[in-house]
Each structure stands twice: as C-alpha cells, then as structure tokens.
Amino acid sequence: MTESIIARIATLKNTSTPDLRGMWRDLFETEPPRQNRRFLESRLAYRIQELEYGELRPATIERLEALGEDLDGGKMEVRRKRTDDRPIAGTRLIREFQGVEHCVTVLADGFEYQGRPYKSLSAIARSITGTRWNGWVFFGLRKSGAGQ
Structure with a gap:
C-alpha cells in the first residue's frame, strides 16, 4: 500500500462520525447505513483501497464464497452468529460479589467455575447470586441494557 492510502485509512479512527458519514456519501454516492462507527x-x-487498487476478481470472490461454505456448511444461522463477542479460551474472568472473589475460566466450548463446566455465564452468575442475571453483564463484559 502506498503511504497516502495508509495515511487516509489511519485517519479514519480520529475522524468524527458525521465526517465519516460525509466520506461515505462521497465514496459510495449513497446515504450511509445506520450502522455503528x-x-x-x-x-x-x-472502499478507499478498492478505489485505489480495484475490486476483487470474480475468481477470488468465488474462492472466498467456497471457503465460507466449507466453514459454515451454507447455514445462514452460523454465518450470522458473531464470533468476536466471546473471550478467548483460557481467559480468566474475575468478579467480586459480596466480598468473595469468583473466578471463571473461558473454555473453547463453555466455561468452568469451581471445577465444574457450564454452558453459559448466566448459569454461573445464577449459581453465585441465587438470582437470574445476564452473565455478560454480571462479569462486566457488556453494559446493562446493551444489545447483542
């Protein structure tokens, strides 16, 4: 990549959201979607790179689609599921509740708390508190009221 392209991309982080929306209008010639920053x-x-270097070749697009099919078997529900919302396996989540420190280890397919496997953080939060909690909120991974 040339320095000017790298610099343009780097400035996006410090650009205000209204200015990003303006850039969208200039680069896509459409109204920006109501998506997050x-x-x-x-x-x-x-898009900046696409305009500078050109679009992907059709053969590349077909190859990427084939790889995607291999990964998710063509199932739309798998494709739509977010993968970046879960902490990396091995991460330790620590929460103090009523003066007691509770430690949860993230596993590849669930969580471990006090030597027992759990499928969800909410089940662990319920075990700790005795009441129904959103586990992501209880362990501070999401703010209360935040969407998934």
Missing part, C-alpha cells in the same frame, strides 16, 4: 470505519477503509 466501527462498521463505517471498516467499510470506508475497504
């Missing part, structure tokens, strides 16, 4: 930044970065 991170989405706008990533799509604008891609």
Whole structure:
C-alpha cells in the first residue's frame, strides 16, 4: 500500500462520525447505513483501497464464497452468529460479589467455575447470586441494557 492510502485509512479512527458519514456519501454516492462507527470505519477503509487498487476478481470472490461454505456448511444461522463477542479460551474472568472473589475460566466450548463446566455465564452468575442475571453483564463484559 502506498503511504497516502495508509495515511487516509489511519485517519479514519480520529475522524468524527458525521465526517465519516460525509466520506461515505462521497465514496459510495449513497446515504450511509445506520450502522455503528466501527462498521463505517471498516467499510470506508475497504472502499478507499478498492478505489485505489480495484475490486476483487470474480475468481477470488468465488474462492472466498467456497471457503465460507466449507466453514459454515451454507447455514445462514452460523454465518450470522458473531464470533468476536466471546473471550478467548483460557481467559480468566474475575468478579467480586459480596466480598468473595469468583473466578471463571473461558473454555473453547463453555466455561468452568469451581471445577465444574457450564454452558453459559448466566448459569454461573445464577449459581453465585441465587438470582437470574445476564452473565455478560454480571462479569462486566457488556453494559446493562446493551444489545447483542
């Protein structure tokens, strides 16, 4: 990548959201979608490169689609599931509750708390508190009221 392209992409992080929306209008010649800032930044970065270096070749697009099919078997529900919302396996989540420190280890297919496997953080939060909690909120991974 040339320095000017790298510099343009780097400035996206410090650009205000209204200015990102303006850039979207200039680069895509459409109104920006009502997506979050991170989405706008990533799509604008891609578009800047696309305009400079050209689009992907049809053969490359077909290959990427085939790889995607191999990974998810063509199942749309798998494709739509977010993968970046889960902490990396081996991560330790620590929460103090009523003066007691509770430690949960993230596993590849669930969680471990006090030597027992759990499928969800909510089940662990319920075990700790005795009441129904959103496990992501209880362990501070998401703010209360935040969407998934």
